[in-house]
Amino acid sequence: MVILDVLIIGAGPHALTLASLLLNPESGLTLEEQLAKTTISENVVCPPLSVRVVDSYGVWTNLWESQFTALNIPHLRSHTLVHTEPLNKKALQEYVLKSARSSELHSLPDQLYILDENAFFNDMRLGKKEKKRLNITSTLKKSLSFSLPGTKLSVDFFKDQVERYNLDKVLVKGTVEHITPAMTGTERKGDRTRKRVEYFLVQLQEGVVLKARKVVMATGPTRAQMANVPSWVTNIGESYPEERLQHTVHLMHHLQGQTVCETGQRVMVVGGGLTSAHVVSLALQQGASHVTWVMRKHLQLKQFDVGDVESLVGRYSHVEHGIKMDGQAYLRQFYNERSLHKRLAMIRQARKGGAVTPEAYIHLQPFILSGQVDVKTYCQVSEASWCYRSQAWSLSLCNGDHWTGNMIWLATGCKLDVKQDPLLSEVMQEFPIQVIDGWPCISESLRWEKDCPLYLMGQYTALQVGPHAVNLAGGQAASKRIAKDIMCLQQQEDSDTFELSGGKSKTEEYIQQMQGLLWL
Numbered sequence: 001m002v003i004l005d006v007l008i009i010g011a012g013p014h015a016l017t018l019a020s021l022l023l024n025p026e027s028g029l030t031l032e033e034q035l036a037k038t039t040i041s042e043n044v045v046c047p048p049l050s051v052r053v054v055d056s057y058g059v060w061t062n063l064w065e066s067q068f069t070a071l072n073i074p075h076l077r078s079h080t081l082v083h084t085e086p087l088n089k090k091a092l093q094e095y096v097l098k099s100a101r102s103s104e105l106h107s108l109p110d111q112l113y114i115l116d117e118n119a120f121f122n123d124m125r126l127g128k129k130e131k132k133r134l135n136i137t138s139t140l141k142k143s144l145s146f147s148l149p150g151t152k153l154s155v156d157f158f159k160d161q162v163e164r165y166n167l168d169k170v171l172v173k174g175t176v177e178h179i180t181p182a183m184t185g186t187e188r189k190g191d192r193t194r195k196r197v198e199y200f201l202v203q204l205q206e207g208v209v210l211k212a213r214k215v216v217m218a219t220g221p222t223r224a225q226m227a228n229v230p231s232w233v234t235n236i237g238e239s240y241p242e243e244r245l246q247h248t249v250h251l252m253h254h255l256q257g258q259t260v261c262e263t264g265q266r267v268m269v270v271g272g273g274l275t276s277a278h279v280v281s282l283a284l285q286q287g288a289s290h291v292t293w294v295m296r297k298h299l300q301l302k303q304f305d306v307g308d309v310e311s312l313v314g315r316y317s318h319v320e321h322g323i324k325m326d327g328q329a330y331l332r333q334f335y336n337e338r339s340l341h342k343r344l345a346m347i348r349q350a351r352k353g354g355a356v357t358p359e360a361y362i363h364l365q366p367f368i369l370s371g372q373v374d375v376k377t378y379c380q381v382s383e384a385s386w387c388y389r390s391q392a393w394s395l396s397l398c399n400g401d402h403w404t405g406n407m408i409w410l411a412t413g414c415k416l417d418v419k420q421d422p423l424l425s426e427v428m429q430e431f432p433i434q435v436i437d438g439w440p441c442i443s444e445s446l447r448w449e450k451d452c453p454l455y456l457m458g459q460y461t462a463l464q465v466g467p468h469a470v471n472l473a474g475g476q477a478a479s480k481r482i483a484k485d486i487m488c489l490q491q492q493e494d495s496d497t498f499e500l501s502g503g504k505s506k507t508e509e510y511i512q513q514m515q516g517l518l519w520l
Helices: 013-023 030-036 062-070 091-098 137-144 152-166 248-253 274-285 328-336 340-351 358-370 422-430 457-465 474-488 504-513
Strands: 005-011 051-055 111-113 120-121 133-135 171-173 176-190 192-203 210-219 243-245 266-270 290-294 299-301 318-320 324-325 373-376 379-389 393-395 402-405 407-410 447-449 452-457
Touching: 005 192, 013 051, 013 137, 013 152, 013 474, 030 290, 051 210, 051 447, 062 152, 091 152, 133 457, 152 328, 152 447, 176 422, 176 452, 210 474, 243 248, 243 358, 248 274, 248 407, 266 274, 274 290, 274 358, 274 407, 274 422, 290 402, 299 358, 328 504, 340 457, 358 373, 452 457, 457 474, 474 504
Parallel strands: 005 051, 005 210, 051 171, 120 299, 210 452, 243 407, 266 290, 266 407, 290 373
Antiparallel strands: 111 133, 176 192, 192 210, 318 324, 379 393, 393 402, 447 452
């Protein structure tokens, strides 16, 4: 059986970025020039890698496209400098101009006033009177760099990249069931035995077994079995039709023929993030008579899901705890912080939980003001029961209200716990690492640990990449770290330098990777 150099699990945007970087098919450039462009190294030269990508759908970025379609999402949340092309920062802008599709770029809203009592912008620099208003400077609003690409435009850009890099040839359709590390070269050091992974056996549901020296997990905690389900759901005593209480991950994975609701139904949506807003909007489009929108906190509005709109595009500064901070200053502080517990606290502070974009809010505001959408903030479901006679839900809320209706959608995200991820169980057993609140403490190179060349991408890498790890910008940063480490391993170079060091050179390298991408 042929042993692959690299097997990437998942074919989403992060995997697309990494595969493009590893295969390095850019014509007209030497490998050294390509590596220098991506800040990997001017001195590293390695032979072509044998790379395969395995994905349940067998189509690049299929799940993303399904999500756009299922939730009727008009445009991305991130701007045109943030995309999947690792070798050209302006690739998406150039694609827009070349294909004459600038009409599919969405401008940031010029000015927005919030009329709802429990909704406001989470921007600590605003005074009380200003807290319900967002202003975007005209130069930022009209900038091509900070326009938001439409979803069809983005998907076509992904497909164009796949074609240019000839990436369909490395894609295999299949669903991974197990990842088993095959050990070799064990050596004793005192009372301890050091284990090394020679290769991984990757078992597919279809019966195929793949061998790879290095494996990259680019699936993230978005699989249906990792949906974050509130405790009140598991406490429901009665049997109920499964289609009457759904999590949004099922909407994305099982798109065909599925609707959010039927005409005239009363719908509840639980969650305060952008996905919840999309589901509320979709329910209204499909004829819901009334939508109750329940969230634990206030309705938080942010243009981007990491930080506030001005400081995190890296153009403006703000004061935090008495210290003047901009995007780069935050990154420098994050990468220099040696305590991973403190890094986790910084991540949570930067993301501040789920948030809705101004555009989504503008669309829903008339329905909120008319009463067709009832926003219940600082509220949670206490108890739920299903009545077969009336074919309806009966829910008690923590504020004393009661709700009856036909359909419940949980937009409560996925639970991040690397210990509960079935694909990582055998690796965790052989190479146990520290885990903080579900986040794995992997190396800076995003390798599981020195003797286990399994790499993680997406939200699992947040303790190393930062609060933007799950976003497209995080995919860019992760791809460059992983590609650099893989190429160093190919050269049998010592990779100890990738352990958490907080050194200035590493910090500056990581900040440079994020130039132009802050923070989206």
